[in-house]
Every structure is written in structure tokens, then in C-alpha cells.
Amino acid sequence: MNLSFDLARGPASFGHRFLIGLQQGPVLGDKDKRLLSSLKPAGVVLFRANFLADAPYEEWLGSHAKLLSDVRECIEREEVIVSIDHEGGGVLRPPAPITPFAYAREWPGQAGDVGKAMGVELRSLGFNVNFAPVVDVNSNPANPVIGQRSFGTTPQDVVPAARAFLDGLQAEGVLGCPKHFPGHGDTAVDSHYSLPVIDVDPAMFRQRELEAFRHFNDARMIMTAHIVISQIDPGVPATMSKVILQDILRQELGYGGVVVSDDLGMKAISDRLDRPETTVQIVNAGCDLLCMCAYWADTEVILRMIDFMSAGLKAGTIEEHTLEQSFARVSALLSGLPNHEVEALDDDCFERHASLAPLRSRSLPANHGGATKI
Template structure:
């Protein structure tokens, strides 16, 4: 039976009977975990196993936002604290190598508890005066610096058997408000966007997955955010940027989007999105999103299969104590 083009969250550290029955019926392609879902390592393993049992797929994607800094769902006391993306800029010529090592260690933490997709790297290029929702999550302030360190993070994750998701395509760095709370409108001209905001995504267009930005770009589509704009998806994401991987929405429950959840999902798929994401575990909202999400088919199914195929044979050996010591020493030296 086909999966539904949907990634869903759950409410707590274990599944309720209602959640398990709903997931078995809806058959989402994958799941996403947040801090509310994270207990001990054994509890997280039990949850990832239970989620996969619901859909009957041992390789079902389980996602998390594990960037480091203020966006880190798994942290002390069970896992290390990792620095925010901006911290790697301190390493000058060694920035990419240290960022790759940090991502490789994160991948170990995630894979050890059954998580196989990380919503990173953040490829947004922040500009002066923008809202700090991106801020120190960005790897730098120039497109080339963001692309270089973003590539290293993606490689580190894949070396540990975890798929990266680049975000927030085609760029969230100019947003004047937090898209969790409102709809950002960017009025920058297309030429400027093309030579700055789009550059890191174009440089990493070969990555398997990307998350869309809930941002209106008036130079392209003054009415709809990128997530729900066929113009942005066809002309920029698939066109100018050249991304042909699996394109998923940012969270449908964010306040940048409005209307019933079925309509939010339907508008996203009508624009060309491959996969809808709903994060907060609210059952009524999830039911609405599921009603608006089709079964995986066509190009979306091809892209989803190709993304998972990148996990086959992925992973490299790691001397964990040595790698953790080397990473800690590098951070200490740069402090």
C-alpha cells in the first residue's frame, strides 16, 4: 500500500492508542520529533520503533531539527550540546572541517536512537535588519560562506547515515518577522535574490531533500508564500536553483499560513510541493492535513525513493571518543 505524502508529529514520549490507530490508517511517509518527544535514549528508540511499526516500514523516515545552538531537540543530559551554526565562522580556514565533524557527531547521536533525517543545513543568508528567527542559525553572512559550511554539514550527516534537509528554500534570511508567528513579505528585487539568497541552495541543489520557506517574495508572487506558490516552485526552486530532490513544506501549523489544514495542504500540493509537514501533534489538525495530502505517486514518489536510496550503504567508521575529544578541543581553542 502506498504511503501518504505526509510527515506528522506526535504529542508525547510514547504513542497513544488513538495516535497509533490514526497513523496505521493514514500511513504517512514519515514522522518528526520535537523536544516534547525526547526522553532517555531508550525512550526515544522505543518511540521511533513504535512509529515505524505503525506504518510497517523499517526505513520510514523519522526527522528532527538538530542544528545546534537554540534549535537542538536532543541535548544534555543525554546528548552533547552543539554550537549554533554561526559559531563555525570562528574557525577561519578550518570552519568546514570542524562543521563536518560536528555534523558527523550529531548523526551518530541521531542514528543511535533511530532518527535518520535531520532538518539541516540552514542555507539562509541573513541580512541586516531582518528578524533574528534565523540569526545565529546561519553559517555566515555571505552566500559563499553559507554554502561552504552548509555543504560540510550535509556531508557530515550523510557520513553518519542521516539524510540532510536543506532549508528554507529559496531563502528566509530577509524575513522581517518570524514565520512561526506571521507571514514574512520580502520586497527585494529578483536580481538581488538571485545573486545572494538563492546562491547556497543552487550550490547544494544535489542534496536529496529541501524544506520550503513560508515567505512571500513580491518580485515573484505577491500573493502567495513560496510553499504555496507554483511560480516560486517552478521558476525558482525547480528552475533557477535547479533542485530536483524531494521538496517538503515547512510546518503547516505555523501562523504564516492561514485557513483550514486541509486547504493549507491542498494549496501546497497544487503549487508543486512533494510532501506536507505537520509538526505539533494536534490530532484535529493532523486529520485535516491528511485529508488534503495525496498518496505518494509520480515524480514525488520518485524523489522520495531517491532520497531514501541515498541512505543505502551510507555511513563511515567513527572513533567516537577520539572524535568527541577532537571536536571539544577545537571549540575550546576557538572560544
């Protein structure tokens, strides 16, 4: 597969730098059809609202298969990222009978089995990427966004379970994506609503946050966090920080895979997107895939960001070698993606999976936190 940033191709010349979170609803709407057809993005992200949730399994599965078929028809490329954010607990997307595992904190000892089970189920739904595991070390008890999504409060808790989960998931043909680099566990602010600033000593940052992520430098994808580490790169969110993504992730940790942003529509960063310099900083920082989901923002902001990329390349404010490296990494990722057909699983499979680890409490609403969290 040969992808290039030929400016003569218009929006599609930069389109595959993006992952698009679909509009709410189980049917591909006209707005998404226009964006997918014109941009030819790397792929799509699905949320709970994209499933026909109240219908019987066979009915919603058929609707889901039609949605994915329509996505591929618009993108007109065999290799497409079909992704989901499916962790357990409140961050669960597909409806029953997909197994509703509890939050990660409740099954660290069964993480490998849960990862494998999630891989089987997500593969049956045509997904080839899952934005999990959470590798954040939840060191701050007041953290409003990570909490039980993390496997624990120290790297020694988190790393073995997250690695087992990732290996189990990927053994079934679904790529995992450790998140949220450089570590969202010490925040007291939810980046879905505001920009967290962490004032942590650089030595502690390396001992705690980086110690967890350094064990995942072989992952095909890693997701950024929209957080500021004030003693590392003051005032600059990690998604936009060359210090954090290039100097630390690429050089210090030796990571060579694809860096994907957390949802750029989140309030921590979305108010910056109309400024051309934001797009320039994100690209120059080495963020390869830019995730923009419809829940928080108008996904058509992507069109303005592409204009900013094109203008930045022509003006020389975007570093061409960084752009070339990102295109090469995205191209390699797409070329190696598995494609899965949508197919039904039998009742015995779901029964086996339900016996592997604790399930979500019946008192927890099915969409608790699940509509928004990435």
C-alpha cells in the first residue's frame, strides 16, 4: 500500500491522518458519508449509540454489519481501522449479549483471559482496534476520570495486568492501544471537560508514569492524553508536545509505533483547534493519527485542520520530515491490519466468557460513562 501527501489530491491528501468518530445512530448519515468519501480517513471509531441497542442480537448484528459495509464503501480502501473504546465497567459499547466485564481494577488476575474474550467478541463484530488497555497508574484518589479503569495504583500493579490483557486481545486479531500517554493517573481534573495540569517532580514522573509505559514500546499504537506536565513542558498539552512525544516517547522510551491522539473534541483541547498553530504543533510533535469524535465536537473541524496542514507545509512551519515519518507509520499500520467479517457467536461462547471474571454491577447503567470516555 502506497500512501503519500500529494497536495493535488485535496482533503484526501491528509485525510488518512484522521480517525472519525461517527455521528450518533446505527445508520451512516449523510454528514458522515460526505466526510468519509472526501477524506478517506484511516478509519472510524464507534460508540454505544452506533448500535441498535434495544434490538435482539441477530437484528442489531445485521444493522451493525450494514453500517460497517457502508463505511468501507465510502472510504473505498481495503485497509480501514474499525475501532472501539471497550475496556469494561462503564466503558462498554456493544449491547447484550456482548460480555459486560467489570472495571479493570476488579480483574487484574484474569486480565489475559478477559483480553482474549474481548478479542473474540470484538473480532466477531468486525473491529480490528480496541483503545485499551488503560496503562495509567491511578496514584491520585481524587482522579475523576481514571479510577477503577486503571489496574492499580503503582506500576507494579498495572504493568503485568495490562500486558496480559494486551497480549490476550491481540492473540485474537484485535490490536490494542495502551493509553493515555504520558499518564493520566495523577490528575484531579477530567480532560473531557477541562485541561488537567500535573505538577509532578520529573524524577517521580519517570519512576511512576514512564515506568508503566516503557513496558509497552512494542505496541503498534499508543494514545496520548490531553494533559500538561508542568515541570516537563509547561503549558503544552502532551498531544501537542514535541518534548513529550518526540524526546520522551520516541527517544527516551524507544517507541516506534503509531501515536494516536485522544479525542480532539474533548474540552481540554477543543477550544484551541480553530488556531492554525494548534494543528501545526500537533503535527510537529509527531502525533500520527488525529482522533475526532462527533460526541464532543463537529467533526467537520477536520476540514479546517487539513487546510492548516496544507498551509503549514507550504509555508515551511510544518516539518516535512516529521510529516513523512508519520505517513510512513500510518501506512505501515494500515497495511498490516487484519480485516474481520461480522459473524454471530453462540450462546456457549458468551457463557464461557461470563464465567472468566467479575461482571459489571447490575446497578450500573449500561451507558454510565460509556458514551464519552476514550
